Amino acid sequence: PLLWEIGHQAWFQEKWVLRHACKKQMIRDDADALWDSIEIPHATRWDLPLPSYQDTSAYLNEVRLRVLEELERGEPGEELEYFIRYTTFHEDMHTEAITYTRQTLGCSQPKLSALGDGEAFKSSGEGAAREECLPGDVEIAGGQFMLGATSDEPFVFDNEKWAHRVTVEPFAIARTAVTQSEFAAFADDRGYHRRELWS
Numbered sequence: 058p059l060l061w062e063i064g065h066q067a068w069f070q071e072k073w074v075l076r077h078a079c080k081k082q083m084i085r086d087d088a089d090a091l092w093d094s095i096e097i098p099h100a101t102r103w104d105l106p107l108p109s110y111q112d113t114s115a116y117l118n119e120v121r122l123r124v125l126e127e128l129e130r131g132e133p134g135e136e137l138e139y140f141i142r143y144t145t146f147h148e149d150m151h152t153e154a155i156t157y158t159r160q161t162l163g164c165s166q167p168k169l170s171a172l173g174d175g176e177a178f179k180s181s182g183e184g185a186a187r188e189e190c191l192p193g194d195v196e197i198a199g200g201q202f203m204l205g206a207t208s209d210e211p212f213v214f215d216n217e218k219w220a221h222r223v224t225v226e227p228f229a230i231a232r233t234a235v236t237q238s239e240f241a242a243f244a245d246d247r248g249y250h251r252r253e254l255w256s
Contacts, residue, residue, distance in 0.1 A: 058158050060113060061092070061102045066151050067117035068092035070144040074124050078140045084119055142212050191232040199227035 068088050075081040083089075089096070091105055108116070127137065159167070205220040206213035235243075248254055 058103055058162075059155055060107050060110060061105070062151050062155050062158070063110075063117060064107065064113045065092040065094060066148050067113070067120045069094075069147055070124060071120045073140045073144050074127070074137070075120065078137045079127055081123070084123075085116060088116075139212065146212070146214070193232060194229035195232050196229050197225075197227060199225050201225070 068091070071084055071088065072093075076083065085091075091097075091107060097105070107113070124141065127133070128141070133141065201222050201224050203220045204223040206217040207220045
């Protein structure tokens, strides 16, 4: 799954920035058959003859270099700017998918060169010792708000269209985000198995 996600990100940027906005030729003849998320069902993506990690990374880097070349030509037009923004936000979304897939598969922490051996991301030691929370919930009165994007925003995903009024009933929410320690205590106490905790 991770290999497909990486190739898909490269393909998506190639398709929308290079091929659509810049009218360039395909970099790989098999790209659509491997990474087109509209045409390839989830269940079959992992069985495709995917290139190796090295070849996938090379494709990713080639796409990025060509996009940078297009940007260096001068001020990008409105269409090119839109599709670069679109593919960047799309990559953010897939970065989240890669993160939770790694966690689900039990992969080790990635080593990020800018941070040495990934110490900043470990959930024990100094970072965990600084966990703080304000106990209890805060009551929210409820009411109406506009959910979704408005047409005057410079960029929106299709599933954010369009703003519409939503009514929210009164509710309570924790004053601060749940800490890792609180979550561990909840799980150890079999909170997921206690029916009275779930509406």
